[in-house]
Amino acid sequence: MRIDEYLDTLPENLLNGEDVQLPEKSLRSIFKFVKLTKDDIFYHLGCSDEKGIEIAVKEFQVEKAVGIDNNCEKIENAKKNLEEKQTKAELRCQDILDSDISDATVILFWFTDENITNQMLKKFEELKSDTRIITIWGPLPDCIPDKVDFPYIVNKVPFTKAKNMQEQLLAVFGVKCVDFVTAWEFAERYTKAIGSPEIKNDRFLTIIQTLVIWINAKKLGVACGEEIPESIQTYIKLMKMNFDIDFEPMLKE
Incomplete structure (x- = not known):
């Protein structure tokens, strides 16, 4: 079996970062790495469930937390769970490409679909200065990361563009x-x-x-x-x- 055939047997979400349930320990590590604080407006794009939002609100006491996912059933379940836990946050059933994220200061974005990433990169570039975009595994296309604790990577607006692949490689892997x-x-x-x-x-x-x-x-x-x-x-x-x-x-x- 070719490796691409093997990968085709795996759930698509495992390969593209969509609808993946990050363990709570990973979410906490990510939030500590990006130095999430009470002054932040946090967006979890492709949130799937409420876990990341709940931890951001309860443990890091962010000013505002928004979870966006295009799976309406999961969003409804997440809303019920947050209501039961009396956790105030905003959950949207929406395509992230159509979402308004203009007030964000920190965004968790784990998608590897090249088309989605390139379209979102244009939206990210329009955000206010110092907005931090957290990715997992790879940095934003052609960008030099501001911080790396592999596999967690932070790019800050305005982005620093890499001159070549070697420069980006050095920034990520050292x-x-x-x-x-x-x-x-x-x-x-x-x-x-x-x-x-x-x-x-x-x-x-x-x-x-x-x-x-x-x-x-x-x-x-x-x-x-x-x-x-x-x-x-x-x-x-x-x-x-x-x-x-x-x-x-x-x-x-």
Whole structure:
């Protein structure tokens, strides 16, 4: 099975960041990282449920919290949960592309669909200065992050544009090129950060993420060296032999 075929067997929301239930520990880490305070107006785009909004209001005492999601059933359930907990916040069933976010000071945005991200980037650029946009895994397109605690990344308005991929890579990973060790370290950080406490296959996910990071770096011309490292070759063979997941097509694209 090609890796793209394997990924097609996974729920779409796992791949694009939509409708993903971030663990509460991750939400707290994100809010501490971005230094969320009582003076902030917080927006959670693609919130799915009320957890992020509830933590922002109750524990970080933000001035205002707004959750936006296009799944109306989940928004209605989230509203009921907040009412039961007597938590005041605004929840909207709405497409984020159509949403008014002009008063935001902090936005949590976890979408990897290129079309959505590019359209939202234009909206973000119109926000007031010093508005912080939190992304997970990757920065906003062609932008240099203001803060990084991988996989959490903050870009601040007005955005600083990267001169090239290497400059953005250095800002995110702290290296000029990606080798196996870097790919593994950051894949592991990602798996631990967003995984639930009950996760049983974290090493399997880390291996997949490591291979995806390195192969993408290779395709973008920011991998270290021209040759495929022996460790990468070993894991590619392991995934093929033990799980029938083939990464070779990615290397040939």
